[in-house]
Amino acid sequence: MNANAGKATGSATAVVVGAGVGGLATAVGLRRAGWAVTVLERRTTPERYGTAFGIHPTAQEAVDRLGLGEALRARAVPYRSARIRRPDGRVLAALPLERVERKAGRPELLVSRPHLLDALLAELRRLGGAEIAYGTRLTDPAPLDADLVVGADGIHSVVRTTRFGTGSAVRSLATEAWIGIAGFETGTYGETWGEGRFFGMTPVEPGRTNWYAVVPKAAGENGNTGGAAGAAEGLRAAFADWHDPIPRLLADTDPATWIRYDMRHLHPALPRFTAGGRVALVGDAAHAMTPNLGQGACTALLDAEALTRAVALHGPADLPGALRAYDTERRRSAQRVALASRTLHRFMTGRHPALRDALVGLLPG
Ligand SMILES: Cc1cc2nc3c(=O)[nH]c(=O)nc-3n(C[C@H](O)[C@H](O)[C@H](O)COP(=O)(O)OP(=O)(O)OC[C@H]3O[C@@H](n4cnc5c(N)ncnc54)[C@H](O)[C@@H]3O)c2cc1C
Known part of the structure; x- marks a missing residue:
């Protein structure tokens, strides 16, 4: 791992922990803002398992701002005309996909998880200046020598438990x-x-x-x-x-x-997504939710884009200001989605x- 690479060239440096959707999207956003980025990933190779993600129009706009809209649309399919049924096949209601499309002017999309990860990895390669250290399991973020540390290490986040305490825990x-x-x-x-x-x-x-x-x-x-x-x-x-x-x-x-x-989900909700003026959480690390609303990947993408946009806007000299802006933009919104998803799970089962x-x-x- 070479988290100091950017120091030699004078760019601001970030370590992103986790090469899932949230971590790779954050790395792309930071590279676009000119930061030198090291991604630490405990798995030894790029992880290509998974089925499909629903990508809501608001998350598609975030993907567009990260410069990945075309790559997403090239491999995604629109999700239209879906119904809620009883086990005997009787239709109870329509999923509100037509309404979402009418309002946003674009449909909900479905994309396979491997394709989304491939698109993020390809964009990182195209941008250059980012290293992914596979086979590196972080146990303590404190010694990391970087201006910014992003915990994108999923539901069992080490960054969260070491920097934000264990008050908010994974509930099965x-x-x-x-x-x-x-x-x-x-x-x-x-x-x-x-x-x-x-x-x-x-x-x-x-x-x-x-x-x-x-x-x-x-x-x-x-x-x-x-x-x-x-x-x-x-x-x-x-x-x-x-x-x-x-x-x-x-x-x-x-x-x-x-x-x-x-x-599983994270409960109770975290009081903040940032710590110490240089640490931020994104995706499941910040707000793991049940999958009922199909919003896990969407919220991770929205977090990554909002965090890196704030960092680009404030610049490395005002990282605490950037993290405050990120927390304000994303925390309540993501936590509302997590609560709605959990409530829907209870209703459905x-x-x-x-x-x-x-x-x-x-x-x-
Ligand atoms: C049944 C089911 C269906 C779903 N369907 C949808 C859907 O339709 N639409 C949708 O948007 N979402 C869906 N989701 C949710 C989605 O899978 C996740 O919420 C989303 O991928 C969050 O990404 P992430 O990058 O935050 O975390 P993750 O994808 O978990 O990535 C975390 C990464 O960090 C790495 N890591 C962990 N710990 C360490 C460490 N200590 N050091 C280094 N690396 C570490 C991991 O190996 C992993 O690569 C679904 C989830 C489930 C359970």
Whole structure:
């Protein structure tokens, strides 16, 4: 790791911890502002696993400002006409995608996580002046010799726990998610809500369908006694009598490619996203949320763009001012999204599906 590289050339220096969406987008923004950047990543190679991210129009504007709009649109697909259904297939309501598109003048997009990471890495290479130190696990940010330290190290952030205390901690929910990509297009998109479980389907790229299944942990654990094959058996059984194409999607996707997520969030919310005039948190490190609103990557991109815009505007001489501006712009907004996502999770997996469905049925179908 060479966090001092920028010192030799006289540029301001930053260390970004974590090469996920938030860390790489921050590195791109800092490079565009002329900073020398070192990214520390505990994994030994670029990490290309993952399925699809929804990118909301406001996050697309942030991506445009980071200079990556074209690269995003080249690999993304629009997300339109999706419905909320019951397990028997009856439509309860429409997801508000048309309204979002009308208001923003552009559609919600879906992009595969590997494509988004590739676009960020390609832009960093094009800009030059950034080093990514793979295989470097940070244990303590205090000795880092850089003007700015950005914690983009995800939900279990070491930067957060060492610099912001452990008052705000990771809470596990009673559910787990399985995600995968099937090798055919369904043409049927949206979410299907059952009792304590739900299933989602979105486009991701031609000829493929992105899906996610959220189930109570006990069901997953029971199903998981036989490893990947056992998990597949449990999950396929849990959705066997749900409407087409749900059982087909699960049957078509090789369980070896399924990804399991513990459903977690950060609670209580942090009192600030910055510390000591030189440390900032972005993305899941600052506000890990449940995925129900599909906003985890969006908020990480918005954080990265807002932080690096503030840093560019204030300049290295007024880093404390830049961090204050970043905290003001992003903290409340990101925390509101996290709370809404958690509330939606409770609503979707609640114990009174009949009441829930009646309420959702009042929305435009
Ligand atoms: C089921 C599910 C579905 C989702 N769907 C969506 C969606 O549709 N749309 C959406 O916007 N979001 C979605 N998300 C959320 C999204 O995956 C994350 O919120 C988002 O990627 C945040 O990125 P990040 O860079 O902050 O963190 P991460 O992607 O977690 O990256 C953190 C990086 O830091 C590295 N790291 C960690 N600790 C250290 C250390 N000590 N030293 C060095 N490196 C370290 C890690 O290896 C990793 O590369 C979903 C999440 C789940 C669980």
